[in-house]
Amino acid sequence: xxxxxxxxxxxxxxxxxxxxxxxxxxxxxxxxxxxxxxxxxxxxxxxxxxxxxxxxxxxxxxxxxxxxxxxxxxxxxxxxxxxxxxxxxxxxxxxxxxxxxxxxxxxxxxxxxxxxxxxxxxxxxxxxxxxxxxxxxxxxxxxxxxxxxxxxxxxxxxxxxxxxxxxxxxxxxxxxxxxxxxxxxxxxxxxxxxxxxxxxxxxxxxxxxxxxxxxxxxxxxxxxxxxxxxxxxxxxxxxxxxxxxxxxxxxxxxxxxxxxxxxxxxxxxxxxxxxxxxxxxxxxxxxxxxxxxxxxxxxxxxxxxxxxxxxxxxxxxxxxxxxxxxxxxxxxxxxxxxxxxxxxxxxxxxxxxxxxxxxxxxxxxxxxxxxxxxxxxxxxxxxxxxxxxxxxxxxxxxxxxxxxxxxxxxxxxxxxxxxxxxxxxxxxxxxxxxxxxxxxxxxxxxxxxxxxxxxxxxxxxxxxxxxxxxxxxxxxxxxxxxxxxxxxxxxxxxxxxxxxxxxxxxxxxxxxxxxxxxxxxxxxxxxxxxxxxxxxxxxxxxxxxxxxxxxxxxxxxxxxxxxxxxxxxxxxxxxxxxxxxxxxxxxx
RNA sequence: GCGCCCAUAGCUCAGCUGGAUAGAGCAACGGUUUUCUAAACCGUCGGUCUCAGGUUCGAAUCCUGAUGGGCGUACCA
Numbered sequence: 001x002x003x004x005x006x007x008x009x010x011x012x013x014x015x016x017x018x019x020x021x022x023x024x025x026x027x028x029x030x031x032x033x034x035x036x037x038x039x040x041x042x043x044x045x046x047x048x049x050x051x052x053x054x055x056x057x058x059x060x061x062x063x064x065x066x067x068x069x070x071x072x073x074x075x076x077x078x079x080x081x082x083x084x085x086x087x088x089x090x091x092x093x094x095x096x097x098x099x100x101x102x103x104x105x106x107x108x109x110x111x112x113x114x115x116x117x118x119x120x121x122x123x124x125x126x127x128x129x130x131x132x133x134x135x136x137x138x139x140x141x142x143x144x145x146x147x148x149x150x151x152x153x154x155x156x157x158x159x160x161x162x163x164x165x166x167x168x169x170x171x172x173x174x175x176x177x178x179x180x181x182x183x184x185x186x187x188x189x190x191x192x193x194x195x196x197x198x199x200x201x202x203x204x205x206x207x208x209x210x211x212x213x214x215x216x217x218x219x220x221x222x223x224x225x226x227x228x229x230x231x232x233x234x235x236x237x238x239x240x241x242x243x244x245x246x247x248x249x250x251x252x253x254x255x256x257x258x259x260x261x262x263x264x265x266x267x268x269x270x271x272x273x274x275x276x277x278x279x280x281x282x283x284x285x286x287x288x289x290x291x292x293x294x295x296x297x298x299x300x301x302x303x304x305x306x307x308x309x310x311x312x313x314x315x316x317x318x319x320x321x322x323x324x325x326x327x328x329x330x331x332x333x334x335x336x337x338x339x340x341x342x343x344x345x346x347x348x349x350x351x352x353x354x355x356x357x358x359x360x361x362x363x364x365x366x367x368x369x370x371x372x373x374x375x376x377x378x379x380x381x382x383x384x385x386x387x388x389x390x391x392x393x394x395x396x397x398x399x400x401x402x403x404x405x406x407x408x409x410x411x412x413x414x415x416x417x418x419x420x421x422x423x424x425x426x427x428x429x430x431x432x433x434x435x436x437x438x439x440x441x442x443x444x445x446x447x448x449x450x451x452x453x454x455x456x457x458x459x460x461x462x463x464x465x466x467x468x469x470x471x472x473x474x475x476x477x478x479x480x481x482x483x484x485x486x487x488x489x490x491x492x493x494x495x496x497x498x499x500x501x502x503x504x505x506x507x508x509x510x511x512x513x514x515x516x517x518x519x520x521x522x523x524x525x526x527x528x529x530x531x532x533x534x535x536x537x538x539x540x541x542x543x544x545x546x547x548x549x550x551x552x553x554x555x556x557x558x559x560x561x562x563x564x565x566x567x568x569x570x571x572x573x574x575x576x577x578x579x580x581x582x583x584x585x586x587x588x
Numbered sequence: 589g590c591g592c593c594c595a596u597a598g599c600u601c602a603g604c605u606g607g608a609u610a611g612a613g614c615a616a617c618g619g620u621u622u623u624c625u626a627a628a629c630c631g632u633c634g635g636u637c638u639c640a641g642g643u644u645c646g647a648a649u650c651c652u653g654a655u656g657g658g659c660g661u662a663c664c665a
Contacts, residue, residue, distance in 0.1 A: 319663045468613040
């Protein structure tokens with residue numbers, strides 16, 4: 001439809017001797033209650049046409065109809081010029097473009113982008129919040145790849161620190177040598193169990209100390225368990241063999257557990273970074289910043305940056321004792337990633353509680369004169385909350401990722417069996433189908449919402465399988481495949497009609513927007529755009545499916561055309577869903 | 589205190605760079621299957637787009653302020 005803009009520019013120039021730019025033309029899809037497919041808003045033109053919006057619209061319409069062969073007719077409603085294009089034009093768009101097997105592929109942009117996501121702590125299993133992160137990161141990676149970027153998916157594993165020592169210490173004290181095998185627990189769940197035990201015992205000690213008259217703050221600092229954990233961290237940093245060996249053992253349990261969860265989620269990574277390797281990085285950057293006068297040193301030896309001119313605060317970048325803080329490592333890690341890959345852009349998928357941190361991080365790198373700093377982007381997403389409030393691992397008020405996944409698959413199994421749709425499936429096929437549908441429901445549920453919005457999840461209300469959901473779209477795909485199979489569809493038999501029904505036209509137009517939507521989703525880092533688009537396509541197709549008959553169409557040309565239209569729709573649905581990390585079944 | 593984010597139907601969400609009478613799903617009610625998969629389709633009901641100003645031919649969308657909610661503002665990560 002874009003050619004209309006160019007033609008309108010010519011028309012405005014011819015009629016009103018005014019040279020406009022492309023951006024000055026407001027072209028949109030005609031609302032369905034009016035006739036036409038393309039609408040130009042004519043209000044802005046009245047400034048130089050010196051005529052009413054209606055008259056201006058009519059003059060433009062006349063001109064365009066005379067000069068543009070694809071235009072069939074036009075009508076003017078107030079300041080809106082509605083243009084109907086000939087069916088020939090839409091059929092041509094379908095033939096040349098939409099129906100092609102590679103439709104929706106965008107040529108390489110020659111840009112490399114890193115997407116860092118997941119980045120778990122190795123002291124507890126993944127919960128629903130992590131699931132949102134993982135699905136977002138994976139989906140954004142797929143969308144960027146579809147939009148022609150070279151994508152590197154990375155995962156910065158937080159495998160060291162005081163929280164890890166807490167689990168280790170609790171296991172050492174209360175574990176009696178328990179292993180994932182002996183406990184019959186996934187490794188990450190076993191380690192998480194001891195993280196919770198630590199917290200429970202720690203609280204006990206705090207209460208005891210408080211009874212002895214200590215203030216809360218002091219009790220928290222002096223409880224023997226926390227002291228031991230801190231000591232263990234020091235031993236870890238000193239390379240103490242026993243501590244390191246316990247650490248390796250427990251982390252390996254966790255990794256085995258994560259691997260299984262990642263697999264079920266269908267996410268993957270090209271590059272792992274581990275904080276145990278990167279936590280000392282960044283000190284050379286501190287020196288660089290001091291040399292450049294970006295940072296300054298206080299009397300106690302701590303290093304700071306003054307960001308008050310940018311509306312932020314003074315920020316510590318190195319402790320007085322010379323050790324790193326969080327941002328020190330992140331400065332170093334950012335440099336490391338750039339040295340490794342020389343990417344043009346780098347996206348961090350991290351929750352919105354760290355908005356301030358990333359603002360500061362990117363600003364500092366920019367002030368240090370890093371040329372690549374402008375390519376850094378924080379994909380900030382809202383927390384997943386329960387009706388009872390925030391999820392807290394230590395207090396056990398979390399929706400566990402593995403549990404949720406299993407429940408979704410189980411629900412999918414029940415629904416499918418109730419509907420009696422498993423005829424002709426063997427056991428493996430059934431399992432694959434249930435997994436596909438259950439995960440489709442979960443993933444779609446999480447991805448259809450704009451990332452930055454917070455998400456409320458009520459464990460008592462199961463995730464829907466009907467309506468605006470993943471399974472609805474999957475069902476539409478399976479339905480199409482079923483028709484195509486019945487017809488023994490072959491692309492080579494394609495034929496095209498002389499005219500279109502309204503629904504066929506709507507479907508072609510919407511399918512024609514695919515590329516534009518991929519670009520928009522990539523630019524906004526928003527899977528929600530793809531999710532809502534694919535839903536619109538599925539909905540339109542179902543309307544078409546009910547209104548028109550395909551296999552029994554009177555005219556063989558129409559039949560073959562509708563088959564090809566169905567095929568093309570399935571193609572877009574599949575590609576779109578794959579960008580969300582959702583698979584679509586051949587039948588269900 | 590200061591900073592950032594959010595607010596659209598009873599509930600969950602769309603609404604493209606400002607454009608026509610603000611759209612879906614769920615829930616409720618009614619209809620559609622001798623015909624390609626009813627996880628579907630069609631219809632009814634449901635709105636002061638949190639509030640108050642402003643900019644504009646035109647505001648859910650932009651600006652200012654207020655209210656409500658979330659987050660941050662650590663020599664934690």
